[in-house]
Amino acid sequence: MPRSSNYTGVAGHSDAPSVQPVQAAVLLVNLGTPTAPTAGAVRPYLAEFLGDPRVIDYPRWLWWPILHGVILRVRPRRSAHAYARIWNERGSPLRYGSEALAAGLQDALDRQQPGTLRVALAMRYGEPSVAHAIGQLQREGVRRLLVLPLYPQYSATSTGSVIDAVADAFKHLRWPPELRIVNDYHDDPGHIDALATSIERWWAANGRGEKLLLSFHGIPERYVRLGDPYAEQCQRTAQLLRERLQLGDDELIVSFQSRVGRERWLQPYTDATVRRLAADGVRKLDVACPGFAVDCLETLEEIAMQNRDFFTAAGGEALRYIPALNDSVEQVDSLAALVRRHLQGWPESVG
Ligand SMILES: C=CC1=C(C)c2cc3[nH]c(cc4nc(cc5[nH]c(cc1n2)c(C)c5CCC(=O)O)C(CCC(=O)O)=C4C)c(C)c3C=C
Numbered sequence: 297m298p299r300s301s302n303y304t305g306v307a308g309h310s311d312a313p314s315v316q317p318v319q320a321a322v323l324l325v326n327l328g329t330p331t332a333p334t335a336g337a338v339r340p341y342l343a344e345f346l347g348d349p350r351v352i353d354y355p356r357w358l359w360w361p362i363l364h365g366v367i368l369r370v371r372p373r374r375s376a377h378a379y380a381r382i383w384n385e386r387g388s389p390l391r392y393g394s395e396a397l398a399a400g401l402q403d404a405l406d407r408q409q410p411g412t413l414r415v416a417l418a419m420r421y422g423e424p425s426v427a428h429a430i431g432q433l434q435r436e437g438v439r440r441l442l443v444l445p446l447y448p449q450y451s452a453t454s455t456g457s458v459i460d461a462v463a464d465a466f467k468h469l470r471w472p473p474e475l476r477i478v479n480d481y482h483d484d485p486g487h488i489d490a491l492a493t494s495i496e497r498w499w500a501a502n503g504r505g506e507k508l509l510l511s512f513h514g515i516p517e518r519y520v521r522l523g524d525p526y527a528e529q530c531q532r533t534a535q536l537l538r539e540r541l542q543l544g545d546d547e548l549i550v551s552f553q554s555r556v557g558r559e560r561w562l563q564p565y566t567d568a569t570v571r572r573l574a575a576d577g578v579r580k581l582d583v584a585c586p587g588f589a590v591d592c593l594e595t596l597e598e599i600a601m602q603n604r605d606f607f608t609a610a611g612g613e614a615l616r617y618i619p620a621l622n623d624s625v626e627q628v629d630s631l632a633a634l635v636r637r638h639l640q641g642w643p644e645s646v647g
Pocket residue numbers: 327328329330342351352371375388390447451453454513514515516526554556587588591592593594
């Protein structure tokens with residue numbers, strides 16, 4: 297059964313020509329990435345990203361001159377240099393990793409119930425945009441849409457912004473599909489199990505470091521004070537993993553990376569933490585980033601290169617980055633189960 301068909305999964309019930317074909321789709325949404333590791337390609341990407349009021353909530357009259365007058369003149373070159381370190385013949389890891397995950401999820405769902413569910417991928421910033429992907433699904437006859445942002449922990453800056461983009465896209469549709477959105481899956485047992493299994497598998501192949509650091513992307517602390525549940529969800533994911541891996545409080549540490557700007561972000565910061573651990577005598581440090589569904593600039597460059605160098609410069613021997621779940625069978629299977637659960641009550645599509 298071709299993926300774009302309007303097969304309804306209810307053979308024998310679609311003989312009346314007036315019945316509208318029913319097809320359901322899962323739209324995975326990741327952050328997005330530049331089209332090339334150059335300042336020219338990074339600038340429009342950063343302009344869209346940092347111009348999103350969910351990401352930076354300063355009033356526009358204050359932020360716009362700073363963004364366009366200062367930041368977009370300086371940062372694109374610096375960021376492009378970082379992107380160049382992780383770019384390869386397949387392009388940007390965030391893009392091909394997300395595509396591989398979407399393809400894996402499509403195959404897994406097809407194996408269970410062939411042709412009932414279409415998996416599509418959109419990027420919050422850049423292409424293919426959320427509006428473009430939803431328009432395409434609409435043209436294919438999709439009437440039921442499950443949006444799955446690839447962020448295990450909810451933050452207004454990430455998931456909230458995806459919800460905005462979906463709402464904006466819907467404004468332009470005369471007859472939008474029925475909609476469900478996964479808010480988060482930070483404590484989903486299948487997801488925790490997938491993370492734990494992948495870490496254990498990595499330890500079985502590479503041996504175990506003295507400590508395991510879980511580094512999550514940071515956000516401004518102020519956002520959490522204003523009600524963003526992100527920090528709490530990161531700590532919950534860490535606690536569940538700690539229990540599942542049977543690690544003590546001093547063996548599994550949580551930190552927050554990728555701070556931008558002058559505001560105070562969630563603490564402790566990852567760079568300060570790896571330096572402190574090296575200074576405290578830790579020689580071999582394992583780092584995983586459970587907030588990232590697929591590897592990207594923030595894991596492959598910031599952790600596996602920059603923070604590795606901070607660690608060794610401070611006296612550590614080896615900082616070993618444990619890859620994200622990417623398109624592993626663990627991630628594909630846990631997301632397929634999550635999708636099936638969220639589709640319950642839409643029996644024509646997946647039942
Ligand atoms: C300045 C504010 C930022 C907030 C708030 C923020 C939250 C946030 N980001 C992610 C996931 C990713 N961010 C990535 C890159 C990235 N993040 C910011 C800024 C904020 N992020 C910038 C400026 C950049 C671009 C690179 C740079 O110039 O430093 C990425 C990687 C993208 C890639 O192409 O590989 C991801 C993924 C989350 C989950 C989050 C809130 C929880």
